[in-house]
Amino acid sequence: MEEVKWWRVSVGRLKNFIVEIFTSIGTKRHDAEITADVLVTSDQRGIASHGVARLKRYVDGIGRGVMIPNAEIEILKETPVSLLVTGNNGLGQPVSYKTMEKLILKACKSGIAFATVRNSNHYGIAGYYSMMALEKNFIGISMTNSAPLVVPTNAKNMAFGTNPISIAIPTKEEFPWVLDMATSTVPRGKLEVYARQNKSIPIMWATDAEGLPTNDPALVLDNVLNRIGGGLLPLGGVEEISGGHKGYGLGTMVDIFSGILSGGSFGLNVYGHGKDAPPDVCHFFGVINPSLFIPIDKFVSSMDEFIKELRNKPTSKGQDRIWIHGEKEWISQRKNAAEVPIEVKVIDNMNEIAGKLGIYSPFK
Amino acid sequence: MEEVKWWRVSVGRLKNFIVEIFTSIGTKRHDAEITADVLVTSDQRGIASHGVARLKRYVDGIGRGVMIPNAEIEILKETPVSLLVTGNNGLGQPVSYKTMEKLILKACKSGIAFATVRNSNHYGIAGYYSMMALEKNFIGISMTNSAPLVVPTNAKNMAFGTNPISIAIPTKEEFPWVLDMATSTVPRGKLEVYARQNKSIPIMWATDAEGLPTNDPALVLDNVLNRIGGGLLPLGGVEEISGGHKGYGLGTMVDIFSGILSGGSFGLNVYGHGKDAPPDVCHFFGVINPSLFIPIDKFVSSMDEFIKELRNKPTSKGQDRIWIHGEKEWISQRKNAAEVPIEVKVIDNMNEIAGKLGIYSPFK
Numbered sequence: 001m002e003e004v005k006w007w008r009v010s011v012g013r014l015k016n017f018i019v020e021i022f023t024s025i026g027t028k029r030h031d032a033e034i035t036a037d038v039l040v041t042s043d044q045r046g047i048a049s050h051g052v053a054r055l056k057r058y059v060d061g062i063g064r065g066v067m068i069p070n071a072e073i074e075i076l077k078e079t080p081v082s083l084l085v086t087g088n089n090g091l092g093q094p095v096s097y098k099t100m101e102k103l104i105l106k107a108c109k110s111g112i113a114f115a116t117v118r119n120s121n122h123y124g125i126a127g128y129y130s131m132m133a134l135e136k137n138f139i140g141i142s143m144t145n146s147a148p149l150v151v152p153t154n155a156k157n158m159a160f161g162t163n164p165i166s167i168a169i170p171t172k173e174e175f176p177w178v179l180d181m182a183t184s185t186v187p188r189g190k191l192e193v194y195a196r197q198n199k200s201i202p203i204m205w206a207t208d209a210e211g212l213p214t215n216d217p218a219l220v221l222d223n224v225l226n227r228i229g230g231g232l233l234p235l236g237g238v239e240e241i242s243g244g245h246k247g248y249g250l251g252t253m254v255d256i257f258s259g260i261l262s263g264g265s266f267g268l269n270v271y272g273h274g275k276d277a278p279p280d281v282c283h284f285f286g287v288i289n290p291s292l293f294i295p296i297d298k299f300v301s302s303m304d305e306f307i308k309e310l311r312n313k314p315t316s317k318g319q320d321r322i323w324i325h326g327e328k329e330w331i332s333q334r335k336n337a338a339e340v341p342i343e344v345k346v347i348d349n350m351n352e353i354a355g356k357l358g359i360y361s362p363f364k
Numbered sequence: 365m366e367e368v369k370w371w372r373v374s375v376g377r378l379k380n381f382i383v384e385i386f387t388s389i390g391t392k393r394h395d396a397e398i399t400a401d402v403l404v405t406s407d408q409r410g411i412a413s414h415g416v417a418r419l420k421r422y423v424d425g426i427g428r429g430v431m432i433p434n435a436e437i438e439i440l441k442e443t444p445v446s447l448l449v450t451g452n453n454g455l456g457q458p459v460s461y462k463t464m465e466k467l468i469l470k471a472c473k474s475g476i477a478f479a480t481v482r483n484s485n486h487y488g489i490a491g492y493y494s495m496m497a498l499e500k501n502f503i504g505i506s507m508t509n510s511a512p513l514v515v516p517t518n519a520k521n522m523a524f525g526t527n528p529i530s531i532a533i534p535t536k537e538e539f540p541w542v543l544d545m546a547t548s549t550v551p552r553g554k555l556e557v558y559a560r561q562n563k564s565i566p567i568m569w570a571t572d573a574e575g576l577p578t579n580d581p582a583l584v585l586d587n588v589l590n591r592i593g594g595g596l597l598p599l600g601g602v603e604e605i606s607g608g609h610k611g612y613g614l615g616t617m618v619d620i621f622s623g624i625l626s627g628g629s630f631g632l633n634v635y636g637h638g639k640d641a642p643p644d645v646c647h648f649f650g651v652i653n654p655s656l657f658i659p660i661d662k663f664v665s666s667m668d669e670f671i672k673e674l675r676n677k678p679t680s681k682g683q684d685r686i687w688i689h690g691e692k693e694w695i696s697q698r699k700n701a702a703e704v705p706i707e708v709k710v711i712d713n714m715n716e717i718a719g720k721l722g723i724y725s726p727f728k
Contacts, residue, residue, distance in 0.1 A: 081445060082657065114652065155677045159674055185606065235600055235611070237568075243600070245687070246599050247607075256541070256667070261657050261658065267673055267674070292448075293446065293627070303624060309631055309632070313523060316602075325612075
């Protein structure tokens, strides 16, 4: 069993450090600030797999020339309710942030606005962007396709990514309701954790090279890496009897809204154009103003009522509480408002990057 | 083991018969025709649980005064991209059909339109309405809340319905891609089938009165009926480790978009206002024109490409093919274009209803 060591670091200093790294390799300050905020927010919310641990991959991608550090986003098509945007192969965070900003403005006028984005990259946690709509008491929607990892029901090989869906709903006095879920049973990061700890995985999670359920996480990761066969299972597991075809449907749906509707890559083509080509990750965003339908106060009050009703239900035997979507992350974010726990190994990685770039690290 | 007997009947005669039954109890012909078409289409698509087998419940509901046979739908709020509609406690099918018709017209002008509907009833298969958008090569979305049956993760008791989601996507030469799924692992009807056949259910499906997984379907149905505890499990099963919290999130999301956003009932209040009160089922519909983003021909061609890619992948060991969403139902609907299989017991029920109303049955 490998012991993971954490260090609590200042949120402000961590963000500044990340901004320095990005600006030193050509990213504009505003774009670097957005990216730093998305990454650190992920760690603050307790989702370390999508946080500053990703920095190394982004810097590497820029170094290899498949990610453009100073890409300008472009609007390719626009109506009062819609946007088609290209990220021009820049970082996923700035194009996603700016697209949501524009959608929120559109929703202020039209009530509803949707966008698809192509030629982007990994955008971090889906929930960051859906939550941007909450500031105006709007509903936010965020989805993205991703590197192929998930096997369709009855298939031997993977065909699409863990394709997450996030929906954020405003409330009155309660914390916001935020669904942020991969459409696979678990994301790849969970397998990596189990593999490092030499633990078996539940048979709902992944298949071997024949397409049969397995409890060996190292085998799955190796098979996936070498494209031998098998992969992660969609939400619901391997069979229709346990609902696996539903997770398969949701994952496909995300690819349709992100990749196909944007005219970008979908399915195996995401990260599928060769090692020296941009991955062409695609996203889908939406904003809906609830007051198109009912007065906003009634909407947010009803949300509070529903949340209280769910939370206060009696628990099943052996459980001590019922969680609401977004609640754990909200508690974590408040706890980590000033300082956030980062794995020591991740800090070492950042220091190494900074050393190569000649940037001072406050975390030595 | 109970043997189920089926009879293949003429689609035209079956629809006419249902129309006669509804008009004889006060439903306007056009509304009766819509309802008959939705019910029979469900049987044609192989979803007998939501087909003409439901007729008896609708006629009973009208008889008890909780469903209004000749309700007029009313638009309560309208913008170029949105509608808030009340069904005034009429049949769920006509209000849903007419709302989708209006959304499609709106989407012809605005590109996107969404609607919430309150004070409605059971609307049949969610996919009927999402598929209406396909005629114009639009994307259709349909969701509804329903009678409480599903237990949130860690909860002992049920809190919301099997709340289905349907999304229909146009294609070029392939059959349309249609996701139509309950957000529970299985709908209630599956438990009823297993109970009738004295079969055990997989532990992913339901919980007992303590909130623990069980394989006894009769126990679950009895506990649910008498509100003793337990219920159906959300997609993903009982634990977070198998993804149960994701199905719980999706089910809640459907209730938020249908019940809360329409200002109607949600959670335990759906069918929760007493036996003599209307159930206040609520729906959510959406239409998106893909050509807001990319040329329609590119969109539908890419859909064909994605479907072919998925279908032609190698299968996992022991499986003979990969299914695409909507494919089984599309094959079934074509096979049953002129004649449709109906359970003999369901025909007997219809004949009994017709007998009481003094209507001639062509199925004696």
